Amino acid sequence: MRIEAVDFFYLAMPEITTDADGSQDALLVRVRAGGHEGFGECEASPLTSIAAFVAPMSHGICRPVGASVLGQTIDGPEDIARIASLVERDSMDLLQAAHTWSGVEMALWDLIGKARGEPVWRLLGYPTAFPKTPYASLLFGNDAQQTLERARDAIAQGFRAAKFGWADFGATTLDRDVDHLAAAREGLGPDGMLLVDVGQIWVEDVERAALRLPALETFGALWLEEPFLASAYEAYGELARRSTKVRLAGGEGAHNFHMARHLIDYGGIGYVQIDCGRIGGIGPAKRVADYATRRGVTYVNHTFTSHLALSASLQPFAGLQADHICEYPAAPRVLCVDMTTNHLHPDANGEIMLSEAPGLGMEVNLPALGRYLVDAEIKIGGQTLYATPAL
């Protein structure tokens, strides 16, 4: 098969807010080859990722992603790896390339899986896909009472774990943060898993982070996520050494395998969180999962958009029974719900499972997406490099 077409659909809610909610827009990718098609999703800034696919070449190692993809042979996973190496080399100086390629790479796995009638996790070498325990990704409330209610709601919805984050946690006083942690624990009950995400709030400041460790331990937080900038390995390592029970989590900012590996090796994290829409797709994410297993670190997906992206992000660790926690976008914008006709709903045990369906196992609902489709156009020298395709 040859890659005949790669189409990008830029989807957005009518209004985008400054909430740290990644489900407000999406960049859906469709790849066609040999009568088959596959879908993937880039994360985030759709316009910039489209530009990185169509931009004119700057020089030999700053070619657009499209130059390494269109017309390539695609018969199996080894072709995906080969094209990934091409992108890595020929788009070396194009920073956005990793995000653009991520969505294309997922779509190629989906396409090959459909062509072979196999789920992607089996193509990755896993004989079995194990159930995962989803946690609800939530924002801390504006006050502790709201945090309490959100925690209770999550449990009422059947979640056994919830992650709270953002909303100024870590940015003001220790007392305020302690109140929110106490409220979250109260709402989740003694058995609910509590996870905390602070979104790089402390930049590189280990002392401010360490101030919160006792309360995190008191209220039984399983992990503290992204205390620092994604690349501040020294700060991660120092905080990890100071913590007795709470493990650090991070990795969503990794845009290649090495960055994730370094958070493990130098940052001392206990949970590595990979977004397949950023790291270069499913292939490098599987490499992180293998590495994490060897290092005794737990792999977790990072997903805040559609169930297409969720399925893609679950594939790399589908066969790792012990790594059973997964991020689950609990309250996405309707755009991300509408993207697929089927969804990965928790079962009676509160667990989600990837199916045996071919590829990523998700049915993209193109006709439903018209209302979200953004009309975008990029022209150079009067020539149209990109125009929103028809659904």
Added chain:
Amino acid sequence: MRIEAVDFFYLAMPEITTDADGSQDALLVRVRAGGHEGFGECEASPLTSIAAFVAPMSHGICRPVGASVLGQTIDGPEDIARIASLVERDSMDLLQAAHTWSGVEMALWDLIGKARGEPVWRLLGYPTAFPKTPYASLLFGNDAQQTLERARDAIAQGFRAAKFGWADFGATTLDRDVDHLAAAREGLGPDGMLLVDVGQIWVEDVERAALRLPALETFGALWLEEPFLASAYEAYGELARRSTKVRLAGGEGAHNFHMARHLIDYGGIGYVQIDCGRIGGIGPAKRVADYATRRGVTYVNHTFTSHLALSASLQPFAGLQADHICEYPAAPRVLCVDMTTNHLHPDANGEIMLSEAPGLGMEVNLPALGRYLVDAEIKIGGQTLYATPAL
């Protein structure tokens, strides 16, 4: 002063080839505030970097670079640092942001320097700017004879150092590489500094790299540049431990301070090479220079475009007398020559010097750039987000 306007000029040669020559296009940035203007340059893929400035917001931490820049107060270097922090946080999930911001950041230094009548290096805290010894950046020849001639030419032009790279070095046989190294040494004579750049050719393969160490030492190469992927610190570290005389060089791929620091700490490099058009501008580059000095590592600029970019890239280590080697685009495309009316030519000693002129000290020659100006247009929902401005 407030930032009133940021204009991007996408410039390109009529024909772009696959040569590893970064001077074939450029993204010139002009910032206006309080009756002053400053210029900077992003590196590379102009269209993608423009998109990252104008793209619609995806969510609170995936805002376009423009959202953190336009309308901001800009009275001194502390404002540049403040805006840099804003970009770092609010464009956290926009990968290309670092490259876009780099050109804007340079322009802000230029603007403040002009407003205060001071060269940027003095604003950075250096009392003196020391001369630098430029090396000619050259590609290995197609055969050893061509390499020999290029080395002789460089010496004849007054260069005391030359860097050879690319052109399949490291990709085929050891014998071929030895011939090229011998030719380069012969052409440079016993006193010419020989630097070798292999452009990540060995990916992560330490053995293939180590095979070349004896010849590099025999022919007195001062450094071996980018043997591996920018993030493959383990491979760097391993090769550094195996080398007795040749030091490793790298860092051009760093898009923040931390990545450069990690090549020093984990990769064991002896020369850290920073491109101010990628790392986030002059501020983070100065932080790398300070860190390198503390760690006994030599700072070198990475520059392959115009003398505006060259001036910007020299500022962060202008006051470091011992770090006297600098990259110098010896044979740039005419576009990069035409970008400025003045140039940093080597003096009778073969050295170049930053001047006392305010800002970056370069006069951008806008009227001369019309023939290179690319007509680009980005529209969303029928609204023009970007159109090439008039010169």
